[in-house]
Amino acid sequence: MTGLSDSQLKTLQNAGNLPTVIQLKVDGITGCGCVLGIKKALNVLYGVHDVDVKMSAGQVVVQGKGENMTQEKLASALRVAGFSVDQKYTEPSR
Numbered sequence: 001m002t003g004l005s006d007s008q009l010k011t012l013q014n015a016g017n018l019p020t021v022i023q024l025k026v027d028g029i030t031g032c033g034c035v036l037g038i039k040k041a042l043n044v045l046y047g048v049h050d051v052d053v054k055m056s057a058g059q060v061v062v063q064g065k066g067e068n069m070t071q072e073k074l075a076s077a078l079r080v081a082g083f084s085v086d087q088k089y090t091e092p093s094r
Contacts, residue, residue, distance in 0.1 A: 025086035
């Protein structure tokens, strides 16, 4: 933990000082090929720093900064790559 309140963390994120963390629910992650495809589709986006794929849970957690770090843009990149993204996005709690 950082010792900062949620509002302080949000302020720092909005100022561009902390990476944004976005969690997506992706259907049909069946193997290593899917994991690699997801990472490839997201890592080409400017500002994406880290992609963590939790295959058994069907979750993708993306960290980064910049205008590409929105749920809509990340989901769109995954859909273009052939993945099905659940419309219910969540941002991991801090």
